[in-house]
Amino acid sequence: MRSPIRAACRGRSAPPHRTRAGTAGRAAAPPPAGSASRSAQPGRAARWHRVGPQPTNRQQSGRTRPVSTETRPVPELAAEVVERWRAEEAELVDLLARTQRGVGGVAAFRLGPAPTVLVTDPAAVQHVLGHHPDRYVKRSHRARMLVGDGVLSATGDPWKRQRRVLQAQFTGTGMRRYERRIAEAARRTAERWEGYRRNGEAFDVGEEMRGFALDTVWRALTGLPLDDRTDRELRSVERVVAAMPTLPTNAADARDAVAEDLARIDAVAHAAIDAARSAGPTEEPGVLRVLLDAGEQDPGYTDRLIRDELVTLLVAGHETTATTLTWLFLLLDRHPEARRADPQALVSETLRLYPSAWLLPRHAVEDDVIAGHRIAAGTDVLVCPYLTHRNPALWPDPERFDPARFAHGADRPGQLGAYFPFGLGARACLGTRFALRETTALLELLLPMGPLTFRSRPTGAAYSITVRPDGPTPAVLG
Numbered sequence: 001m002r003s004p005i006r007a008a009c010r011g012r013s014a015p016p017h018r019t020r021a022g023t024a025g026r027a028a029a030p031p032p033a034g035s036a037s038r039s040a041q042p043g044r045a046a047r048w049h050r051v052g053p054q055p056t057n058r059q060q061s062g063r064t065r066p067v068s069t070e071t072r073p074v075p076e077l078a079a080e081v082v083e084r085w086r087a088e089e090a091e092l093v094d095l096l097a098r099t100q101r102g103v104g105g106v107a108a109f110r111l112g113p114a115p116t117v118l119v120t121d122p123a124a125v126q127h128v129l130g131h132h133p134d135r136y137v138k139r140s141h142r143a144r145m146l147v148g149d150g151v152l153s154a155t156g157d158p159w160k161r162q163r164r165v166l167q168a169q170f171t172g173t174g175m176r177r178y179e180r181r182i183a184e185a186a187r188r189t190a191e192r193w194e195g196y197r198r199n200g201e202a203f204d205v206g207e208e209m210r211g212f213a214l215d216t217v218w219r220a221l222t223g224l225p226l227d228d229r230t231d232r233e234l235r236s237v238e239r240v241v242a243a244m245p246t247l248p249t250n251a252a253d254a255r256d257a258v259a260e261d262l263a264r265i266d267a268v269a270h271a272a273i274d275a276a277r278s279a280g281p282t283e284e285p286g287v288l289r290v291l292l293d294a295g296e297q298d299p300g301y302t303d304r305l306i307r308d309e310l311v312t313l314l315v316a317g318h319e320t321t322a323t324t325l326t327w328l329f330l331l332l333d334r335h336p337e338a339r340r341a342d343p344q345a346l347v348s349e350t351l352r353l354y355p356s357a358w359l360l361p362r363h364a365v366e367d368d369v370i371a372g373h374r375i376a377a378g379t380d381v382l383v384c385p386y387l388t389h390r391n392p393a394l395w396p397d398p399e400r401f402d403p404a405r406f407a408h409g410a411d412r413p414g415q416l417g418a419y420f421p422f423g424l425g426a427r428a429c430l431g432t433r434f435a436l437r438e439t440t441a442l443l444e445l446l447l448p449m450g451p452l453t454f455r456s457r458p459t460g461a462a463y464s465i466t467v468r469p470d471g472p473t474p475a476v477l478g
């Protein structure tokens with residue numbers, strides 16, 4: 001059976017600046033003091049336990065106003081609004097925006113018999129992603145077909161072990177090893193752009209950013225620049241990701257539907273593993289070498305798992321970066337004055353308006369309470385950075401592209417859950433530093449080349465696994 005959410009996430013286009021999502025949003029109140037949650041424990045009566053601020057002794061002694069421990073159901077979007085949305089055949093993002101605007105920062109809507117809960121209020125975001133990743137888990141049904149048991153879809157102890165091995169690669173000394181590789185990939189793209197400028201040649205910005213992001217992550221994984229053949233073969237990754245929202249949930253059927261592309265991806269991954277194995281130890285090991293070494297200590301790191309990690313990092317680490325950079329150039333086209341901003345602020349503000357992972361799905365595995373609202377075990381919960389980042393209660397004039405929001409010392413919402421393009425908590429993005437480094441390294445070379453002139457512009461955004469421009473982006477330099 002197809003999930004109602006996935007079925008609704010059609011991946012069609014919608015105008016990014018005209019979407020009603022942009023005007024959405026009143027934030028829900030923070031959790032009331034002493035709100036309670038119930039933990040479902042097999043074989044025992046359900047036990048309510050408190051989340052949020054605990055009552056003080058004074059409150060418990062009754063000398064101040066008694067603290068209510070009452071909880072209530074999550075308020076729900078009226079069925080007529082859902083019906084109207086269905087009749088309009090609008091995007092999922094539009095339904096989510098109506099839910100947030102009409103109901104609040106913790107709000108439910110129904111596409112099937114069970115409610116789905118949308119979470120956009122910062123404190124509630126922090127509750128779900130930051131404080132209770134064990135209560136709200138990833139299920140990644142379809143992603144598993146592509147990324148297998150890689151760190152993106154793994155859960156429990158295997159995830160902890162895998163995350164520990166990879167984390168060291170993307171922080172501190174691990175990151176320093178990739179500086180040179182990032183710089184080389186950026187230089188390669190800049191040289192190509194110089195060539196386009198000399199010849200007055202048009203090129204597609206989205207394609208260029210895709211090539212750069214893939215080259216960068218490939219160098220980090222293998223130590224080698226991306227060659228044309230591998231680049232062609234890895235188109236299969238994008239085809240599978242694009243097909244994902246519409247694939248059957250049954251793993252075998254889904255696999256059949258994209259079998260050829262999966263075989264191509266496997267061939268590239270296993271060739272890279274074999275090459276790294278026969279090259280032996282190197283002075284500046286790539287991630288693949290580190291995973292092969294881990295395999296020598298830990299039999300859990302089979303070639304299959306190493307393949308899964310490799311594909312995971314390719315999937316998680318290239319379209320996200322590529323779409324961010326593409327949006328950034330489109331936004332600069334409309335706001336040329338922003339070209340003077342610091343590249344890091346440009347990236348942060350682009351990620352506010354277009355957080356590439358715009359929707360983070362979770363599944364409640366036990367009963368809980370968020371901001372005084374009861375969440376039953378088994379509920380699907382959608383955390384939506386896209387809507388939080390466009391909430392006018394948090395971000396004044398939220399539709400306006402204004403990198404000054406991220407200038408040093410600028411006044412920004414202080415809560416963690418008000419801005420989280422890289423997620424939050426234990427399952428936050430592993431490649432945050434890598435992504436910020438590669439985007440700024442590229443911009444430092446490309447921005448001084450002068451503005452782009454787009455020959456045509458996308459009409460809006462496609463909201464699928466990522467939020468990306470819904471059409472080609474042909475441009476010339478100058």
Ligand code: HEM
Pocket residue numbers: 138151152153163217312313316317318320321324351355356357360361420421422423424426427428429430431432434435
């Ligand atoms: C602008 C670029 C990027 C954005 C906006 C982004 C965003 C995110 C977000 C929001 C998550 C959390 C998903 C969730 O909670 O469901 C995530 C997870 C992840 N990201 Fe990124 N990402 C970016 C680049 C990268 C890069 C470059 C890499 C690796 C080279 C990477 C690797 C990962 C991995 C492995 C995870 C899963 C972590 C886990 O579950 O433990 N990402 N990313």
